[in-house]
Amino acid sequence: MMPMTTVSRCGASAVRVVGTSGDRERDWKLVHQVARRASAAESLGVLDCIPTYDSVLVEFDATRTDLATITAAIESFIAEADPDSPLNETPRHFDVPVVYGGEFGPDLEEVARIVGLDADEVIRRHTSPLYVIRCLGAPGGSPMLDGPDFPVAPPRLASARTHVPAGKVSVAGRQATITPAAGPGGWQLIGATPLGLFDLRREPPVPYRPGDTLSFHRIEAAEFARLEGTALTAEEGAR
Amino acid sequence: MNGSLTVRTAGRAVLTDLGRTRGPALGLPVGGAMDQYSARVANTLAGCSEGAALIEITAFDFSFTTDCDVLIAVTGARMDVYVDEVAQPMWSPVFVQAGQTVELENMVVGLHTYIAVHGSFEAPMLLGSCAPDTVAGFGEPLRTGSTLRLRLEAAPLPDIAAAALEAVDLDVDVPAFGANTIIDVADGPDIDEFAGTEQRLFHGPFRVSDRSNHIGVRMTGRLPVRKFSHEVLSRGVPVGAVEVPPGGELVVLHRGRGVTAGYPVLGVATPVALDALGQVRPGQDVRFRRCTLEKAAADARYWEERLTQLRLRVAEAYAQIGRPELNVGEHTPVSAGPTELWPPHE
Numbered sequence: 001m002m003p004m005t006t007v008s009r010c011g012a013s014a015v016r017v018v019g020t021s022g023d024r025e026r027d028w029k030l031v032h033q034v035a036r037r038a039s040a041a042e043s044l045g046v047l048d049c050i051p052t053y054d055s056v057l058v059e060f061d062a063t064r065t066d067l068a069t070i071t072a073a074i075e076s077f078i079a080e081a082d083p084d085s086p087l088n089e090t091p092r093h094f095d096v097p098v099v100y101g102g103e104f105g106p107d108l109e110e111v112a113r114i115v116g117l118d119a120d121e122v123i124r125r126h127t128s129p130l131y132v133i134r135c136l137g138a139p140g141g142s143p144m145l146d147g148p149d150f151p152v153a154p155p156r157l158a159s160a161r162t163h164v165p166a167g168k169v170s171v172a173g174r175q176a177t178i179t180p181a182a183g184p185g186g187w188q189l190i191g192a193t194p195l196g197l198f199d200l201r202r203e204p205p206v207p208y209r210p211g212d213t214l215s216f217h218r219i220e221a222a223e224f225a226r227l228e229g230t231a232l233t234a235e236e237g238a239r
Numbered sequence: 240m241n242g243s244l245t246v247r248t249a250g251r252a253v254l255t256d257l258g259r260t261r262g263p264a265l266g267l268p269v270g271g272a273m274d275q276y277s278a279r280v281a282n283t284l285a286g287c288s289e290g291a292a293l294i295e296i297t298a299f300d301f302s303f304t305t306d307c308d309v310l311i312a313v314t315g316a317r318m319d320v321y322v323d324e325v326a327q328p329m330w331s332p333v334f335v336q337a338g339q340t341v342e343l344e345n346m347v348v349g350l351h352t353y354i355a356v357h358g359s360f361e362a363p364m365l366l367g368s369c370a371p372d373t374v375a376g377f378g379e380p381l382r383t384g385s386t387l388r389l390r391l392e393a394a395p396l397p398d399i400a401a402a403a404l405e406a407v408d409l410d411v412d413v414p415a416f417g418a419n420t421i422i423d424v425a426d427g428p429d430i431d432e433f434a435g436t437e438q439r440l441f442h443g444p445f446r447v448s449d450r451s452n453h454i455g456v457r458m459t460g461r462l463p464v465r466k467f468s469h470e471v472l473s474r475g476v477p478v479g480a481v482e483v484p485p486g487g488e489l490v491v492l493h494r495g496r497g498v499t500a501g502y503p504v505l506g507v508a509t510p511v512a513l514d515a516l517g518q519v520r521p522g523q524d525v526r527f528r529r530c531t532l533e534k535a536a537a538d539a540r541y542w543e544e545r546l547t548q549l550r551l552r553v554a555e556a557y558a559q560i561g562r563p564e565l566n567v568g569e570h571t572p573v574s575a576g577p578t579e580l581w582p583p584h585e
Binding site for chain 2: 052142144200203
């Protein structure tokens with residue numbers, strides 16, 4: 001059976017595919033599989049694919065192909081996809097130390113107020129899950145995660161910060177992430193990791209990929225200084 | 240020892256190319272020349288591959304000297320071009336002898352001018368592209384005194400051949416940059432979220448704000464209003480997306496945009512319109528025009544065909560001077576595949 005999707009036109013050189021099965025896990029695997037197939041179809045004129053949680057944007061060269069051809073190809077990729085097979089056969093695990101609150105996470109108290117929990121409980125719920133890295137996002141290949149189990153989804157900031165330093169740990173809506181590279185940002189900052197995620201000397205510049213797992217653990221400010229500048233690396237052995 | 244250029248007046252300039260197509264899947268923007276057509280023409284005229292590294296100048300004067308004979312081509316926003324104080328044309332190959340000084344001055348209309356040099360430049364690469372990424376901290380602006388090493392080992396062209404090449408009429412199509420920029424926009428996938436107010440986009444004009452850059456061209460005017468507000472999961476956003484984020488400005492995302500975001504996409508600027516947008520200046524007014532996807536694609540193909548014809552004429556010109564091997568100009572279509580999207584874990 002054809003997986004449930006919506007395929008929409010996104011200008012003359014992009015198509016957006018959204019998984020609509022209602023099963024987030026299956027929708028996520030589906031759109032990543034479509035991205036892999038579309039990226040590998042060289043003759044199709046695909047420039048790049050951006051798979052995320054439940055959607056994939058396929059960007060193509062409008063002078064080398066046309067919407068009808070691309071749409072037909074994407075529909076065949078959808079039909080061939082198996083949303084039950086794992087995205088990543090050999091997932092690795094990344095454990096991320098975080099100092100919460102204060103200057104490290106200036107929005108922690110505000111997030112606690114919005115979701116109706118105390119700060120310690122926000123931290124407990126943020127450090128509890130084994131997260132799956134859903135995709136790499138902006139800026140700089142951020143590991144995009146499902147949000148922690150909060151009673152209320154904390155909204156994005158009404159006005160984005162013009163500068164968020166690298167290493168900030170943030171939440172917004174039903175999502176969570178870490179900022180690998182400094183840039184503007186509209187998410188709520190609840191903490192910071194001393195580890196470096198982004199390294200220009202490496203391709204790709206971040207060590208994880210979609211389907212890998214990630215967890216957070218709490219550290220104190222003194223340990224932040226000791227670990228600062230250390231590179232984030234995968235844990236040894238399978239998890 | 241390869242030849243090199245030395246920057247004398249840096250203004251605001253970088254080495255760039257057509258962009259990093261391997262970036263978006265990894266969370267990095269595609270980046271690259273803000274006016275892709277002009278960049279491609281410059282490289283083609285200089286006998287380079289379209290995707291070769293070239294200099295992108297923004298707004299200000301720029302000058303350099305060379306320690307070897309070079310063939311250059313200047314395209315994009317209109318500037319006065321001098322080689323040792325003798326005026327030279329844009330949109331044409333120009334021969335420069337070792338020791339001469341090339342000066343570009345007086346950009347008044349448009350924002351980006353391109354200098355391609357036969358043989359192109361050595362440049363640091365990230366994921367197959369030298370295009371700067373300011374968020375990732377990749378790529379340095381050119382500075383006074385910067386030395387740019389050419390990739391050719393010897394002087395690229397004998398001066399007689401270069402003179403012959405300069406004399407050929409290559410009949411380049413020069414786009415109009417001006418005060419009355421019209422931006423063609425196709426409907427976006429989330430246009431319904433604006434519940435009729437999207438019409439305001441086409442009533443304009445909109446004034447380009449000085450907060451505009453390679454990430455997005457920002458504008459003020461009578462803004463469409465998002466009628467339904469709900470937190471959405473981050474999604475891939477196309478280059479050209481027209482969005483109305485909080486803050487009182489409309490933004491048309493350009494090649495340096497963050498690849499994922501959660502704002503609804505009202506419309507998408509066409510590929511040709513993106514080049515025009517890459518040339519607008521803060522303070523300038525622009526208008527939007529609603530465009531079908533069919534027209535957007537047809538316009539893109541029209542300019543692509545002009546480039547193909549130009550490439551053939553340049554190849555012919557090199558053949559006529561008896562040095563066809565010196566023209567490496569080719570359309571190297573960039574593509575994400577067939578390489579693995581994700582390299583294997585080490």
